[in-house]
Amino acid sequence: MAFRTQVASSSTNALRGKVQIKSKPPGARVFVDNERMGYTPLTLDALAQGKHVVRVERPGHAVWSDIIEVSPDGMELDAELIPSDDYRSYDEQLTRAAGDVGKAKAGASLIGVGKQLGVDRALTGTLKELDENSTLELAVGYFDFSSGRRLGYKRITFQENEFGELRNEVTRLVNTLLNSVEAGSEREGKTSDPLDGKSGMEGWNADDVGGKSTATQKKKGKDGKDPLDTVNGTEGW
Numbered sequence: 415m416a417f418r419t420q421v422a423s424s425s426t427n428a429l430r431g432k433v434q435i436k437s438k439p440p441g442a443r444v445f446v447d448n449e450r451m452g453y454t455p456l457t458l459d460a461l462a463q464g465k466h467v468v469r470v471e472r473p474g475h476a477v478w479s480d481i482i483e484v485s486p487d488g489m490e491l492d493a494e495l496i497p498s499d500d501y502r503s504y505d506e507q508l509t510r511a512a513g514d515v516g517k518a519k520a521g522a523s524l525i526g527v528g529k530q531l532g533v534d535r536a537l538t539g540t541l542k543e544l545d546e547n548s549t550l551e552l553a554v555g556y557f558d559f560s561s562g563r564r565l566g567y568k569r570i571t572f573q574e575n576e577f578g579e580l581r582n583e584v585t586r587l588v589n590t591l592l593n594s595v596e597a598g599s600e601r602e603g604k605t606s607d608p609l610d611g612k613s614g615m616e617g618w619n620a621d622d623v624g625g626k627s628t629a630t631q632k633k634k635g636k637d638g639k640d641p642l643d644t645v646n647g648t649e650g651w
Contacts, residue, residue, distance in 0.1 A: 429463035432488035435470070437495055442472035454493070474501025504530075512540045515555040516569075520562040528559035535559065537588060541580075549573055550580070554587050556595055566595040 435444055437454040444451045446466050451458060454470065461484050468491060470478040475495040482489065497505065507530075510523040515538050520528075528536055539554040549571060556566040568591050572583055 429486055430460040431463055431484040431486050433458045433461050433468075433482070433484060434488075434490045435468065435493070436491065437470050437472070437478070437493040439472065439495065442470045442475070442478075442493065442495060445469040445471070470495065474498055474504070511538065514538070514557075515540050515553050516567070517555075518564050520557045520559065520564065524557065525559050525562055528557070533559065535565070537591070539584070544571065547573075552580075552583060552587060554584075554591055556591055566591045 435454055435456045435458070440454050442454045444454060444456050446458070446461065446468055448467070448469075463484050463486065465481060465483050468480050468482055470493040472495050475497050478493040478495055480491065480493075482491065507523060507527060511521070511527050514521040514524040524538065527538075528534075535556070535558050537554055537556050539552065542551045542553075543549070544551050550573070551569065551571045553569040554567070555564050557564050568587050570583060570587060572579060
């Protein structure tokens with residue numbers, strides 16, 4: 415009988431096996447023998463051969479668990495997660511609210527979610543698969559629920575989720591959106607910072623006049639003339 419073995423680096427040389435764990439819906443936490451391993455879909459390439467307790471959890475859903483026996487041949491697990499009645503109702507509300515992400519003003523569903531969560535402002539986003547080539551569209555809106563006004567909006571497309579691209583794009587998009595909104599709100603107000611709006615290069619093409627941009631701003635002596643005019647500072651060296 416042919417079989418594959420993978421020798422561990424430990425002194426016991428325990429056999430290992432691959433376990434692939436999926437869930438519906440995805441994004442659930444996976445625990446193996448009470449140790450958190452990651453989120454579904456998840457592949458464990460070198461789980462020790464023998465019996466293990468697998469637990470899959472997702473907020474708003476009943477916990478799924480099973481006892482598995484790992485062999486060198488590998489195995490697959492599909493966890494069907496059952497939502498609670500409250501979550502099912504909330505999920506339907508989120509589905510309706512998703513349509514407001516691209517609008518200039520939040521609708522009743524999105525404002526209702528904000529009130530239910532007890533927040534004044536929130537980022538809401540949708541992820542769509544545009545075609546069978548796994549082209550994804552990520553759209554994120556930043557809303558003020560008290561006025562219903564959309565403060566900012568960004569939308570990008572990218573190919574698949576290779577090498578964690580989705581997570582990186584979400585992080586970048588959220589940071590860009592928040593920074594642009596906050597920067598815009600700061601510019602609307604007055605500031606006492608004398609360098610506000612300055613690039614630091616305004617005087618680069620002008621003559622050096624002792625830190626002033628015009629000759630009329632030079633410090634003058636008793637006779638009305640600048641005592642440092644025509645002096646370069648190296649005469650006594």
